[in-house]
Amino acid sequence: MSDIAIQIFGLGKRYRYGGAAPLSTNLRADISDWAKGLFRRNSKGHPTLQQVHEHHLSASPEYFWALKDVSFEVNQGEVIGIIGRNGAGKSTLLKILSRITPPTTGHIEYHGRIASLLEVGTGFHRELTGRENIFLNGSILGMKRAEIARKFDEIVAFAEVEKFIDTPVKFYSSGMYVRLAFAVAAHLEPEILLVDEVLAVGDIEFQRKCIGKMEDVAREGRTVLVVSHSMSTVKALCSKAVLLESGRIKASGAVDGVVAGYVSASKVGAAKTVLTDADHDSGTTNQVRVRSLQLLNAPGNSFTVHWQQPISMVADVEVFEPLRDLVFGASIKTIYDTDILTIHSDIVDSKPQSSWTLEPGRYEIAFKLRNDLRPGSYRLRLGAACLQHLGRSNVLNVNAGTLQVLDFSEQGLTPRPSCTGLVNGYSTWSYERCPHQPKQTS
Amino acid sequence: MNTITRISADRHERFRQFLADLWDYRELFWTFVERDIKVRYKQTALGVIWVILQPLFMAGAFAGIFGGIARMPTDGLPYAIFYLGALVSWNTFATALSSSAMSMENNAHLISKIYFPRLVVPGAVVCTSFVDFAIGWTLLNAAALWMGYWHWQLVAVTPLLLAIQAMTVLGFGLALGALNAQYRDVKHGVTFLVQVWMLATPVIYPASRLPAWAQDWLFLNPMAGVVTGYRAALQGVALPWELIGSCALMAVVYLAVGAWFFRKREAKLADIL
Incomplete structure (x- = not known):
């Protein structure tokens, strides 16, 4: 045979x-x-x-x-x-x-x-x-x-x-x-x-x-x-x-x-999505628009990153009216729209930063994010708000598409299938034998 | 113990495989026949009674209009028998023709996802039409007995006429089904084809009313031989053997051409559907 x-x-x-x-x-x-x-x-x-x-x-x-x-x-x-x-x-x-x-x-x-x-x-x-x-x-x-x-x-x-x-x-x-x-x-x-x-x-x-x-x-x-x-x-x-x-x-x-x-x-290069008015939420004002969003370190030409690979993005933004006390932000959601995390330009590494003042014109706004997401598909949104003494008013809310996290890292490591959930867990464990043991009958 | 299967770009090698597969997949053929029969009358209140009602209504309507109003000659048969005799075979032929022409498109989801000899699909459609035929045929015999026109010839000649009908419908159904996979124009043409074909077949009128030159060409349409054969059997006169014989020959030709054409296109079906 x-x-x-x-x-x-x-x-x-x-x-x-x-x-x-x-x-x-x-x-x-x-x-x-x-x-x-x-x-x-x-x-x-x-x-x-x-x-x-x-x-x-x-x-x-x-x-x-x-x-x-x-x-x-x-x-x-x-x-x-x-x-x-x-x-x-x-x-x-x-x-x-x-x-x-x-x-x-x-x-x-x-x-x-x-x-x-x-x-x-x-x-x-x-x-x-x-x-x-x-x-x-x-x-x-x-x-x-x-x-x-x-x-x-x-x-x-x-x-x-x-x-x-x-x-x-x-x-x-x-x-x-x-x-x-x-x-x-x-x-x-x-x-x-x-x-x-x-x-x-x-x-x-x-x-x-x-x-x-x-x-x-x-x-x-x-x-x-x-x-x-x-x-x-x-x-x-x-x-x-x-x-x-x-x-x-x-x-x-x-x-x-x-x-x-x-x-x-899988080569690393820039991936770009062009955003239109339809991607912007209708509730926000017309003071600012995101024209496109680039993922600088994408393997391939789609919005994809490796597992554990930091996310590095640049948004091409057009400002139409002077904006004072501006804060940019981004959020990552599950495909069922549950928020996983939100990041803001006025807080970097837990330290407060000053807000921005932008005159009309074109801007390139860059941000980097440590990526602890587990492999899967996520929704990405961008936003901006003006801080005022009475609170904040949203001036930008845009759907930036889907971000894919591959199931292997740049080094070729794969996450263990038994680890479930949305984010990687980092933990340490130990054990120690208790000094007082119950008496055992032999 | 293990069979070796060869998948090849070479058409001749594929043909040998094709014959072996046809035998291997014979059970799927019956499964499709069973599916088509079961599905047809699901969720209908009258169910299988429809098979009896359809030829009865149509024969009644034809007898009323062409007999009662147009006074069509019938070669001595009562209108009910004259039309029922033709419609039992014609209806099953027309249904099987249009559904086999559509069979590739209707089963596209299967053809693009799984392998089986594609011939099984139109084959099962034609086989399913036999069930309708058997019920209509029983009805015809009952009506003929009741009205005193039953003749042993009717039973004797049925297998031959049914074979002619099956070969013709399969030949055309295969060719049209394969064509419809690529050119959906066929689907719209088939309705028209069935209507014209019925007019070209002595269903409404007796074959004897055709001019002599037309009768000479009647053998090209095997259904003409089938319908004329049943009517002659009901009349109890000698069967038109010359016509039936040449129609049988033509039916074999149609089947051969249709099957050849289907085989030629079969492999491409999954890519074009």
Whole structure:
């Protein structure tokens, strides 16, 4: 018996920019190509339709290679992480492996049955009952009916929907729906499992269940391919990893090395968002506007920082009227709008500072913040207020978008998954044996 | 013990895989048939009774308008039998044609997320239409018995006529379904196609009323052979074997062309839907 589960040779996939071309040109082009092909095929010495087509495709700037010359092998029982930036070709690779879309070049050979989980609940029908959907979804995922019938009770128990099994799923709560869908997928027994991390979009509890299930599958000696953005997930689950960049393999091998390579390859540069009047709260005056906000030390070109990396920002601000006793501020919130922290220009390192007086004109306002946020997405807001003897009046309140904190540091360290919450905790612990011990009976 | 699967850019290799898959996924085919049947009449008060009511109402309306008002000749059959005989097969044909043309689009969420031989979807649609046909056909037999027009030929010729109908609808449904995935124009054209096709088929009028030149070309439309066949069987006269034979041949051609076209487009479906 061979030890190799999947072999991939020179795989390539070409797409057209913006999906299929607009209908009219597409239909017309198709018909004219077809007519030309008929003509060409009849006269010797001319390229065939296929060749004309290939030439047209490779030369045309409308096309791009989502994957190019990808070759690697996966041994039986290995858990492999596929990592890379958005658009690196991870999902395309998964789609070709699960045979949803064919490759443009190259081929793949694999042993045994592949099941792919690109989403849960594929093919669920709202009008059908839970029972009917288990059979429908199971069949779509490639289970035999006898197999589903055998595991039926187990699936229902796992999903905790016993009472509602004969109710149409359109009456289910979203939680029940997702549980049932995941329960079916969790009872697949393929030799090879392909998982896209988009699977783990549910609540924390559900994500943990997904990851736990993947660990079980891996322990049972089956082959698993996981596509993920989360370095900590990949490090926890996988023994090997493949790093894709612009459709090509950048690195592959033991997971630690590949993850470290990915982490160090993320260049640091400025990321900028342009803010419009629509981002400014309507309640504030028109005395001052933020034109754009720059993150000076972003790895990549999005509003992203490493875990534990200080945040360094510059706001491009336009002042229209003279502002006296001005204080700038910023706040970071959870995506559910709970405040995590607020910072102000008149307090630096807990020491009071004087407020500012600004004449009309353009200003660059910079601030730095020590970053103790845990990996995740946060909302960023900027504000300004004029201090007056009666109190403060807000002159600026602007939504500056989302800030992403990666789950690895600049040095490639990852936070421990068991630490939860919004911010990193810094603590010291110790223990000491008490001098008076209860008497023990021997 | 382990089967080796090959995914390749080469179309010939894919074809071998395709045949193996079609067999592997036979259970999914029945699951889709079951789903389509179950879903169709969910949350309707009358449920399956609709399958009986539809041809009955339509035959009644046709008999009233074309018989009672227009005095259409029927080759000696009573209007009710004349129209029911044609509508049972025509209705299931028309429904299956338009829903198989839409089947790729309607199942786009599945096709872009999971692999199975795409042929299973339109195949299941056509198979589902057989259920409607079986109910309508039973109704036709009951009506023919009651009115004294039942003839053993009706039962004997049904498998052949049903096969012609199935091949035709699958051939066209496959081609239209694959086309509709790319050009949604097809969806709007299909309604029109079904209407024109019905007029081109001797449903409202008897085939014998067509001019001689038109009768010569009737074999191009296999449904003409199907409808004419049922009517001849109900009349108890000799079946038009020449027409049925050539229609059967044409149906095979349509199926072959439709399946070839579908196969050619199948792989691209997930990228264009």
